[in-house]
Amino acid sequence: MDSEPLPRGGESPQPPLLELRGVTKRFPGVTALAGVDFAVAAGEIHALVGENGAGKSTLIKLLCGTYPADAGEMHLAGAAYRPQTPLDALKAGIRVVYQEFNLLPYLSVAENLFFDRLPRRGGLLLDRKSLYERSTALLKRVGLDVDPRTSVEHLGVAQRQLLEIGKALSSAGRLLILDEPTATLTPREIGRLFEIIRSVRAAGVVVIFVSHHLNEIFELCDAVTVLRNGRRIASLAVAGTTPQEIVHLMVGHALERALAGGKPPATPASSEAAPALRVRNLRFRNNPHGVSFDLRYGEIVGLAGLVGSGRTETLRAIFGADRRDGGEIYREGRRVAMVTPREAVRHGVCLLTENRKEEGLVLPMPVRVNLTLTDLTQVSRAGLLRRRAERNVTQAWIDDLDARVASLEQLVLNLSGGNQQKIVIAKWLFRNAAVLMLDEPTRGIDVGAKAEIHDLLRRLALQGKAILVVSSEIPELTALCDRILVLWRGRCAGEVRRAEFDDERILSLACGEQPAGLRAPGRRASPGPSDERP
Amino acid sequence: MNDRDRPTGGQTAQAIEAAPGTEDLESKRARAGFARRLLREAGIGVALLAMIAVFASAAPHFTDQSNITNVLTQITINLIMATGMTFVILIGGIDLSVGSVLAFAAMVAGLVLKSQGLPVPAAITLAVLTSIAVGMACGFANGFIASFWGVPSFIVTLGMLNVARGAALEVTNARTLFEFPNEFNNFGTATLFGAPAIFLVALALVLIGWWILTQTVFGRLIYAIGNNEEAVRLSGHNTFFYKVAAFVISGLTVGIGAIIYMARLTIASPILGSGFELNAIAAVIIGGTSLNGGRGSLIGTFLGACLIGVLADGLILMGVGDFVRQIITGGVIILAVIIDSYRAKLAERTR
Numbered sequence: 001m002d003s004e005p006l007p008r009g010g011e012s013p014q015p016p017l018l019e020l021r022g023v024t025k026r027f028p029g030v031t032a033l034a035g036v037d038f039a040v041a042a043g044e045i046h047a048l049v050g051e052n053g054a055g056k057s058t059l060i061k062l063l064c065g066t067y068p069a070d071a072g073e074m075h076l077a078g079a080a081y082r083p084q085t086p087l088d089a090l091k092a093g094i095r096v097v098y099q100e101f102n103l104l105p106y107l108s109v110a111e112n113l114f115f116d117r118l119p120r121r122g123g124l125l126l127d128r129k130s131l132y133e134r135s136t137a138l139l140k141r142v143g144l145d146v147d148p149r150t151s152v153e154h155l156g157v158a159q160r161q162l163l164e165i166g167k168a169l170s171s172a173g174r175l176l177i178l179d180e181p182t183a184t185l186t187p188r189e190i191g192r193l194f195e196i197i198r199s200v201r202a203a204g205v206v207v208i209f210v211s212h213h214l215n216e217i218f219e220l221c222d223a224v225t226v227l228r229n230g231r232r233i234a235s236l237a238v239a240g241t242t243p244q245e246i247v248h249l250m251v252g253h254a255l256e257r258a259l260a261g262g263k264p265p266a267t268p269a270s271s272e273a274a275p276a277l278r279v280r281n282l283r284f285r286n287n288p289h290g291v292s293f294d295l296r297y298g299e300i301v302g303l304a305g306l307v308g309s310g311r312t313e314t315l316r317a318i319f320g321a322d323r324r325d326g327g328e329i330y331r332e333g334r335r336v337a338m339v340t341p342r343e344a345v346r347h348g349v350c351l352l353t354e355n356r357k358e359e360g361l362v363l364p365m366p367v368r369v370n371l372t373l374t375d376l377t378q379v380s381r382a383g384l385l386r387r388r389a390e391r392n393v394t395q396a397w398i399d400d401l402d403a404r405v406a407s408l409e410q411l412v413l414n415l416s417g418g419n420q421q422k423i424v425i426a427k428w429l430f431r432n433a434a435v436l437m438l439d440e441p442t443r444g445i446d447v448g449a450k451a452e453i454h455d456l457l458r459r460l461a462l463q464g465k466a467i468l469v470v471s472s473e474i475p476e477l478t479a480l481c482d483r484i485l486v487l488w489r490g491r492c493a494g495e496v497r498r499a500e501f502d503d504e505r506i507l508s509l510a511c512g513e514q515p516a517g518l519r520a521p522g523r524r525a526s527p528g529p530s531d532e533r534p
Numbered sequence: 535m536n537d538r539d540r541p542t543g544g545q546t547a548q549a550i551e552a553a554p555g556t557e558d559l560e561s562k563r564a565r566a567g568f569a570r571r572l573l574r575e576a577g578i579g580v581a582l583l584a585m586i587a588v589f590a591s592a593a594p595h596f597t598d599q600s601n602i603t604n605v606l607t608q609i610t611i612n613l614i615m616a617t618g619m620t621f622v623i624l625i626g627g628i629d630l631s632v633g634s635v636l637a638f639a640a641m642v643a644g645l646v647l648k649s650q651g652l653p654v655p656a657a658i659t660l661a662v663l664t665s666i667a668v669g670m671a672c673g674f675a676n677g678f679i680a681s682f683w684g685v686p687s688f689i690v691t692l693g694m695l696n697v698a699r700g701a702a703l704e705v706t707n708a709r710t711l712f713e714f715p716n717e718f719n720n721f722g723t724a725t726l727f728g729a730p731a732i733f734l735v736a737l738a739l740v741l742i743g744w745w746i747l748t749q750t751v752f753g754r755l756i757y758a759i760g761n762n763e764e765a766v767r768l769s770g771h772n773t774f775f776y777k778v779a780a781f782v783i784s785g786l787t788v789g790i791g792a793i794i795y796m797a798r799l800t801i802a803s804p805i806l807g808s809g810f811e812l813n814a815i816a817a818v819i820i821g822g823t824s825l826n827g828g829r830g831s832l833i834g835t836f837l838g839a840c841l842i843g844v845l846a847d848g849l850i851l852m853g854v855g856d857f858v859r860q861i862i863t864g865g866v867i868i869l870a871v872i873i874d875s876y877r878a879k880l881a882e883r884t885r
Binding site: 154319321340342344345346350351353358359360361362363365366369373374377380383384385427431454 | 749750758766772828
């Protein structure tokens with residue numbers, strides 16, 4: 001138990017709306033939360049931060065009645081609060097936007113918004129008129145520009161995220177919990193989301209905001225609580241702390257390089273040699289414009305752009321994961337077909353997809369199996385597996401990348417996000433891929449692991465790998481890349497070299513070169529109707 | 535999607551923090567994993583042993599040599615079909631056509647067997663090869679259609695169920711074939727080391743299948759595809775090949791099953807094998823293989839097929855009527871699935 005008095009902040013004179021005392025949750029063999037005290041004052045936006053595995057999600061699940069606490073008490077607005085089911089939490093006025101979407105894909109947007117209390121006529125018939133009116137108003141409020149009759153399956157990830165938020169706001173609550181709501185949103189949409197959150201606060205709702213992005217916390221939140229290994233490390237007023245201090249508290253040791261960004265490697269080798277990868281007029285998804293660029297060994301190139309600008313599609317089309325409509329790909333000067341991932345892999349090109357859980361890993365299988373999946377010939381003879389060789393080579397890669405796993409037989413499902421991502425990288429290094437394409441390599445990963453993955457990518461570039469990175473975070477790209485290609489609506493809107501890196505410039509290219517329309521630099525562009533298409 | 539720090543994540547982080555110097559924690563985990571795996575397989579094994587114990591004391595003549603031979607003979611066909619079915623279910627598919635394909639393969643093989651002018655050994659060899667070829671061809675059609683056009687294998691094989699049954703009837707215009715060579719018919723009742731020869735064939739198939747699934751690259755990819763096909767495809771594998779191969783293997787076992795069934799019955803009839811697909815699926819599911827694919831084993835399937843066979847035999851010896859027997863068998867299948875889902879939940883919580 002962490003019983004020493006800790007600095008507290010952000011408290012207002014009135015009693016806290018939500019108060020947790022000594023809350024403990026054990027799972028077989030592990031204590032996920034150990035005597036956590038946690039208080040959220042009325043009228044505040046309270047950030048909850050911690051590395052993966054710190055206990056944030058467990059805390060949220062206790063609050064919303066997914067499972068009961070083993071010890072400790074919870075008070076909501078002064079009264080004892082012991083939710084047994086999610087319904088209890090809902091009745092108590094707690095609204096949650098989970099990281100995983102809980103939408104019904106084949107129902108309409110409107111039906112999803114009001115699923116649990118569809119307006120009726122005469123007690124039986126669905127009142128479509130009222131349903132669509134109320135949905136339209138709600139969609140407008142969250143800045144989601146879609147027809148309420150659209151089936152959810154046609155929405156993109158960012159739109160689904162906004163829809164989830166709309167769902168949480170569709171009925172009055174007094175505590176709104178947002179679990180990593182910005183991970184899939186573009187700067188514009190994040191700006192809009194922050195406005196919504198502030199207006200919700202103004203309406204008297206208390207907000208708990210979980211995020212890995214410290215800059216968001218410093219922009220939005222009033223107070224912050226840091227969890228580490230299931231303990232509350234500190235609760236502070238945001239005004240009285242710094243990002244460095246928060247990182248320090250989260251990681252438990254100095255890891256400021258996460259924020260410093262580190263020095264990128266020297267500019268790559270001579271540009272006379274044939275580029276590792278040359279892409280010409282790559283077209284996909286009926287996009288009439290072609291994407292063209294060169295990627296050389298030893299350099300890290302970033303692909304920036306808004307959601308729907310074709311970043312992911314570009315990577316997937318090069319890799320042969322999705323159909324191409326046209327264009328040429330050259331590998332070290334030679335034209336290659338690369339129509340299937342199998343061919344791409346044979347040409348030494350690999351893709352780390354944005355959904356490591358769905359597409360990068362076989363979650364219910366061991367670390368060992370996942371790592372060797374890209375090249376089983378290395379660990380077999382005449383089609384027969386050589387388990388000892390497999391274990392040795394897997395262990396070597398695990399050690400090399402400093403991936404923290406309990407054993408090689410541990411199921412990947414049980415690893416933290418950062419370690420999962422390391423396994424995905426390791427499996428391609430095991431295959432000895434020369435061209436690495438990474439789609440959002442650090443999404444949903446805590447700061448410590450993020451810095452490690454950045455370091456790793458720099459090291460790999462120094463070793464001569466050609467690296468292409470897609471990221472929604474412009475600061476990540478500027479910290480990591482030698483140059484950045486900006487995509488806009490399926491075409492290259494421009495290229496920015498390291499010496500000219502400027503967040504504002506990259507963002508304006510990504511928005512289609514609007515010169516004066518943009519107000520704020522950096523991530524927080526002027527919020528407006530999102531013009532992205534999924 | 536994003537990572538969540540579920541309790542599992544917490545567990546990982548803590549276990550790792552504690553890792554240096556706490557060697558025993560890791561070995562404890564490894565042991566727990568082994569125990570859990572043992573439990574999974576042993577669960578059905580214990581159920582089987584308990585059932586044998588009950589019948590041994592309650593059912594007259596259950597432990598007689600002749601009854602044991604009878605049980606082994608009875609489960610042979612189902613065991614062979616369930617072996618191929620395990621491959622299909624492991625990749626997340628299902629093969630409903632095995633019973634009909636068995637009849638079709640048997641009819642074609644029967645015609646070959648009865649063809650005039652061939653010396654008996656040649657006719658038998660040719661019949662075996664034909665039966666296997668028919669089975670594999672049907673399996674290939676199932677797998678190709680399902681994988682190439684992305685049609686659920688449930689639908690494709692439901693279609694094949696009808697196609698193959700119709701073809702079986704068409705081959706001889708619904709006539710039954712009999713009077714096969716004695717050498718052929720004798721195999722159906724032959725014994726080797728005191729066990730029915732046909733059961734030993736089934737056992738050999740189980741062992742070969744188990745070896746393929748656990749020891750080869752092919753088996754590794756079957757499991758991986760069953761768990762996450764897209765991840766395997768994006769790792770640079772031709773998932774199409776493996777998915778079709780699983781259905782071809784199912785067809786192969788059906789072809790072997792057809793020959794053995796003919797030898798046992800000494801006839802080939804176009805109405806053979808109806809409902810066999812459900813017995814095979816039941817054996818696989820009772821054996822703990824997940825219908826969603828990716829999880830399970832042939833040892834489980836073997837035990838599942840034994841359990842179904844022992845249950846039927848024991849109930850007959852106890853004088854339980856045919857109708858009641860069906861009710862009980864159905865209940866056991868449902869019970870097995872309930873236990874499996876409970877076990878899966880338990881495993882999830884323990885992680």
